[in-house]
Amino acid sequence: MKRQTTFHVPEATKKGYAVAIEGDSINLAFLEANKRRGRVGKGIANTIDTGVQQYTLGEGSLRRLTPIECERLQGFPDDWTKWGMFDGEKKEISDSQRYKMLGNAVSVAVVSAIGDKMIGKQSNGKESPLWILEMELELMNLKQAA
Numbered sequence: 001m002k003r004q005t006t007f008h009v010p011e012a013t014k015k016g017y018a019v020a021i022e023g024d025s026i027n028l029a030f031l032e033a034n035k036r037r038g039r040v041g042k043g044i045a046n047t048i049d050t051g052v053q054q055y056t057l058g059e060g061s062l063r064r065l066t067p068i069e070c071e072r073l074q075g076f077p078d079d080w081t082k083w084g085m086f087d088g089e090k091k092e093i094s095d096s097q098r099y100k101m102l103g104n105a106v107s108v109a110v111v112s113a114i115g116d117k118m119i120g121k122q123s124n125g126k127e128s129p130l131w132i133l134e135m136e137l138e139l140m141n142l143k144q145a146a
Contacts, residue, residue, distance in 0.1 A: 005060045009039045022057045025065075029053035045073050050103030067098040075108025 008017040009026055018040040020026050025041035029051060039046075045065070048054060054065045065073075071080050081098040083090055093101075 005057050007057055007062060011039055020057055024057065026055045026057070026062070027053055028055055048073060048103050050100045052099040052103055067095050067102065070099065070102040073107075074102055074105050076102075076105070 005022055007020040007026065009020055009028075010016065011018045020040045023043050025045040027039045027041075027046050029049070045054060048065075048070055052065065052070060054070075055062050056065060057063075067081060068078050071078060081093060081101050084093045085091075
């Protein structure tokens with residue numbers, strides 16, 4: 001029987017740590033902060049920031065999330081941040097810069113949900129008449145202000 005790998009992550013709890021198992025995310029930013037909680041995401045990935053101090057347990061060891069894993073968490077295609085244009089030339093972007101870009105990005109699913117709400121799209125795909133009325137009123141206000 002295979003033994004499950006566990007990792008103790010310092011947290012501001014009575015126990016003093018949280019237990020992470022394979023499949024959990026572990027945020028190792030600010031390890032010295034004595035009021036920080038929520039370092040272990042149970043089966044989920046916590047917020048990605050520009051430093052990307054997100055790790056996970058896999059195959060018995062602690063490892064940092066890869067740029068591709070971060071792209072997937074943000075809703076981007078694999079290698080979305082791998083290439084860039086510099087002085088008109090296509091060049092590979094370093095992993096540290098990719099982590100910064102992904103930490104500054106907004107998740108595709110979040111932007112899509114906000115956009116759906118803004119256009120009044122309901123879960124059944126129909127537009128909300130209330131939204132249309134609100135937009136017409138806003139346009140009238142803009143015309144009067146001009």
